[in-house]
Amino acid sequence: MTNIQQGxxxxxxxxxxxxxxxxxxxxxxxxxxxKHLGAPFSVFTVVPASQFKWLKKPVGFIAFSDTANRIFCNKCGTYLKWEGVTSSNEAEINAMTLDDPSSFKVDEEIFVRTRISWLKPLEGVPQYEAGRTVEEGSKT
Ligand SMILES: [Zn+2]
Ligand SMILES: [Zn+2]
Structure with a gap:
């Protein structure tokens, strides 16, 4: 069962x-x-790389850490995609760039150790101090 959307x-x-x-x-x-989004937190959705494709690919990217490139539109600055330098089997998309960003549910909250003090945990959503796994724990 597929759930094709655009963004x-x-x-x-x-x-x-x-x-x-x-x-x-x-x-x-x-x-x-x-810092990068100038926002209290980011919302990312992760799918296998085969479930994502560019229709019009942006050329902007920045690499301010050793582990990842961040893909953005060089015309308007929107940050669209996180790309790990080593793992290319997943696509990590800035979910707020979906045309219908209310269409997903949040599965987990990560790096809650640096959550802004005036934000509360989402009810019923698993909370992780850092990343989900050892590998993700070092993600920056
Ligand atoms: Zn983050
Ligand atoms: Zn743009």
């Missing part, structure tokens, strides 16, 4: 299609996300 940046220069079936969506409260 893109603010200006429409970058567009993608994603199959959200089996997606894992997380709120990330790490300091990198807070």
């Amino acid at each position: 893109g940046c603010r200006c429409g220069f970058a567009r993608y299609e994603i199959d959200l079936s089996g997606a894992n969506t997380l709120n990330c409260h790490c300091i990198d996300c807070q």
Whole structure:
């Protein structure tokens, strides 16, 4: 069963299609996300790489850590995709860039040790001090 959706940046220069079936969506409260987005946390949805494709691929990327590239639209600045330098078998998408960002549910919250003091945990959602696994724990 597929759940095909589309998304893109603010200006429409970058567009993608994603199959959200089996997606894992997380709120990330790490300091990198807070600074990079200028927001209290990020919302990322993770699917196998085969379930994601660019329809119009942006060219902007930055690498401010050794572990990942961050893909953004160089026309409007929207941050769209996180790409690990080593793991290419997953696509990690900024879920707020989906055309219908209310269409998913949040499965977990990570890096809650740096959650902003005035935010409360989402009720019924698993909370992780850092990343989900050892590998993800070192994700920045
Ligand atoms: Zn754009
Ligand atoms: Zn983060």
